[in-house]
Amino acid sequence: xxxxxxSSRYLVKRTGEKVFLECVQDMDHENMFWYRQDPGLGLRLIxxxxxxxxxxxxxxxxxxxxxxxxxxxxxxxxxxxSTNQTSMYLCxxxxxxxxxxxxxxxxxxxVL
Amino acid sequence: AQKVTQAxxxxxxxxxxxxxxxxxxxxxxxxxxxxxxxxxxxxxxVFLIRRNSFDEQNEISGRYSWxxxxxxxxxxFTITASQVVDSAVYFCALSYPSGNTPLVFGKGxxxxxxx
Numbered sequence: 001x002x003x004x005x006x007s008s009r010y011l012v013k014r015t016g017e018k019v020f021l022e023c024v025q026d027m028d029h030e031n032m033f034w035y036r037q038d039p040g041l042g043l044r045l046i047x048x049x050x051x052x053x054x055x056x057x058x059x060x061x062x063x064x065x066x067x068x069x070x071x072x073x074x075x076x077x078x079x080x081x082s083t084n085q086t087s088m089y090l091c092x093x094x095x096x097x098x099x100x101x102x103x104x105x106x107x108x109x110x111v112l
Numbered sequence: 113a114q115k116v117t118q119a120x121x122x123x124x125x126x127x128x129x130x131x132x133x134x135x136x137x138x139x140x141x142x143x144x145x146x147x148x149x150x151x152x153x154x155x156x157x158v159f160l161i162r163r164n165s166f167d168e169q170n171e172i173s174g175r176y177s178w179x180x181x182x183x184x185x186x187x188x189f190t191i192t193a194s195q196v197v198d199s200a201v202y203f204c205a206l207s208y209p210s211g212n213t214p215l216v217f218g219k220g221x222x223x224x225x226x227x
Contacts, residue, residue, distance in 0.1 A: 031214075033214055040121075040219070041219065042203070042217055042218060042219030042220050043203065043217045043220075045214055048214050058214065088155065090155075090157065092157075099162075100147060100159040100162050101159070101215060102159065103149075103156055103157040103158075104156065105154070105155055105156045106155040106156065108155075
């Protein structure tokens with residue numbers, strides 16, 4: 001079975017902190033994605049990567065950066081956390097753009 | 113630009129009722145893929161089905177069925193004899209056939225099945 005794991009299920013941080021969210025997949029997928037999910041807004045794409053060291057901005061990249069040093073790992077970085085970044089963060093991976101994506105369990109981040 | 117609309121924000125049904133979740137999409141491409149995902153209360157999105165634009169046959173999997181109609185740009189999802197375990201948020205999504213472009217998701221429909 002495809003496995004996408006995220007480093008934390010729940011995280012509480014303070015405003016201004018630098019936050020790292022880690023995502024690891026074990027199926028050698030080319031593509032990896034970071035979304036945030038908020039009530040009434042559905043899934044919004046933050047960043048995605050289609051190869052090691054490659055990254056593309058999604059719909060809402062402001063305030064975030066990403067890192068993909070290894071194929072299996074895709075990290076989301078909040079450079080200076082703010083309260084409006086309180087959200088559920090979902091990581092996904094997939095073999096190609098037209099194939100299904102496999103999702104991790106999500107990280108519910110609260111910024112105080 | 114591609115767009116997916118799930119007009120039903122929330123639906124509530126009584127157990128054993130049938131329920132249909134609507135999905136309408138917009139694309140200028142002739143080749144594309146459509147998806148449905150389920151997000152139970154645990155939070156993890158689960159892939160349900162993928163359908164390419166050249167295959168308009170309806171699909172049935174147990175109590176689940178999907179009706180794809182290119183003429184109306186719709187890809188609706190029906191649950192027959194709903195159960196409490198079907199309670200979840202359901203997302204419809206659309207993708208390009210090639211290249212490194214991500215899925216476009218609808219905003220989801222929250223289904224509550226009441227015992």
